[in-house]
Amino acid sequence: MKRVLGTMAFLALASLAGGLPVSAQPTGKQGPRVVESRVVSVRGDQVLLxxxxxxxxxxxxxxxxxxxxxxxxxxxxxxxxxxxxxxxxQFRDRPIDGMRRRY
Structure with missing residues (x-):
């Protein structure tokens, strides 16, 4: 009986130590992210890469x-x-001044 109670107490404490599941954890402030890609479409202020x-x-x-x-x-x-x-x-395929050359 003592073993059963000890095991149950251990399992209860172990489950509390795990914290919240990943999906329930509050998201902290994430730092800036970087992406480099080709523009597929521009619609208003939205860009699809x-x-x-x-x-x-x-x-x-x-x-x-x-x-x-x-x-x-x-x-x-x-x-x-x-x-x-x-x-x-940053425009990667443009001259340094950032302006497109139209001929």
């Missing part, structure tokens, strides 16, 4: 007309309210 990532582009990061389909870009972004929000952008 070749790797499937969708980002919201605030106007303080880039004007929607600056980003074109086919651009290779590197975004730094944060997840806010479940949405990927860009904090910076």
């Amino acid at each position: 070749h790797d499937g990532t969708t980002l919201k582009i605030p106007r303080n990061v880039a004007h929607p007309l600056e980003i074109e389909e086919g651009d290779t870009v590197r975004f730094t972004y944060e997840v806010r309210n479940g949405q990927n929000v860009a904090t910076s952008i």
Whole structure:
């Protein structure tokens, strides 16, 4: 009987030590993330990248007309309210001045 009670007490304490399941744990603030990919589509302030990532582009990061389909870009972004929000952008296939050359 003592063994049974001891085992039950051990199991009860062990289950408490495990904490919450991963899905129930509160998410802490995550640091910035980086993605580099080709732009597949631009719709308003939303950009879809070749790797499937969708980002919201605030106007303080880039004007929607600056980003074109086919651009290779590197975004730094944060997840806010479940949405990927860009904090910076680098155009990887453009000249240093960032302007497209149209001939």
